[in-house]
Structures are given as C-alpha cells and as structure tokens.
Amino acid sequence: GESVGLHLPTLSVQEGDNSIINCAYSNSASDYFIWYKQESGKGPQFIIDIRSNMDKRQGQRVTVLLNKTVKHLSLQIAATQPGDSAVYFCAENIRNTDKLIFGTGTRLQVFP
C-alpha cells in the first residue's frame, strides 16, 4: 500500500526486542497526550493515552511515560512483533481547546 510517510525518523528493531519511540511536545498547557499507530493505507489507530497529571500508564505490551519537566513523551513496546511495524504519532490536546496537535511521526520497522 501507499507509504504513510516518507523521510520520517525510523527506528529499526529486531523481533522480540523492546522498542522505545520518543516525542517532544512544546505546549505546557497540554491536558493529555495520546499515541496513535498508523499502518500504510489506514487511518491512525488509538494505542494509549495519558493525562498530564500522570507520569506513567501501562497497557497491553505498551507503556507511555510522560516527563513534563523536559516536555517529553515516550512509548515503549515490549516484545516487538512484525505487526507493530507502522508509523507512530504522538498527539497532544491543548487544555480548553477541542483539537489534537500531532507530531511528525516515527516509522518503526521490525525485522526477523
């Protein structure tokens, strides 16, 4: 299918290893943060979100960490699988607004 994004930062990991995808945000007024996964030819798929008053949240095989001091967000994927190959976007919601601001994305490539 058509590539979701060209010239994106790329993270290549071996199947079974853990993956860490990073994201920097700029707005201190962000209320919560979300990670989306986008496969080629598809729309973004919700993975996990975290409120601004939290530091960590865990889901199934995924963990999101929020460091408000340095305005940094990370997504950790445990035991990465070929099906995890996609472009990953972080998004922030600005408090008292109704829109999400998306980052530029990171392409995750999983090789056997």
Next chain:
Amino acid sequence: DAGVTQSPTHLIKTRGQHVTLRCSPISGHKSVSWYQQVLGQGPQFIFQYYEKEERGRGNFPDRFSARQFPNYSSELNVNALLLGDSALYLCASSFSPQGSYNSPLHFGNGTRLTVT
C-alpha cells in the same frame, strides 16, 4: 460494530473544482472531527463538530467548510481546489467533545484526494 466510515476512498480532481467528502461516525458518537494529512506529516486539525455545532476550526482557508447532519454524519467541502490540497483527509469521531481523556478519537481510513 462498524468503525468510522469515509467515502470515497480515493478521488482525483482538477484544480479549481469542488469536492465533497463524507463521513459516518461510530454509532453513538456525536462528535466528528476532520484532519488533513499531507504525505510525510502528521494529521492537521481542520474542523470539529459536536451535536451539529462547529466547536473548533484549524488554520485553513475559507475554501474549506463542513457540516454535521442530524444523524451525526458529516461532510467536508473544499472549493477552488489547489494542488496543495492533495492529501489524505481523515475523519474521526468520539463520544464526547474532542479533548476528553479516555474518550479518544477513532479515525476512519481516510479519503485520498489528488488534485491535478
């Protein structure tokens, strides 16, 4: 349950033409948002509608307009198409207004618009 559905999936238009994109939200969702995704970039917010009222608008020209119908489906209209309007147009729905923790946006697979 059906997810967010968008039509058409692909569309080719000529500069100066008009286009209408359609979106049906997940059943029970009252909020619909539209995003533009240019190749290689993250989605950019265009509009949000909740309960048929416009709740937010991104930094897009007046050539872009939208509306939401009583059944919560939505249309995005773009007039006087430019080459730069070529993009993937994504529709997303949620139960409550965008910006609610634990009420995430659910995206459709988009309409790929090519302007020649």
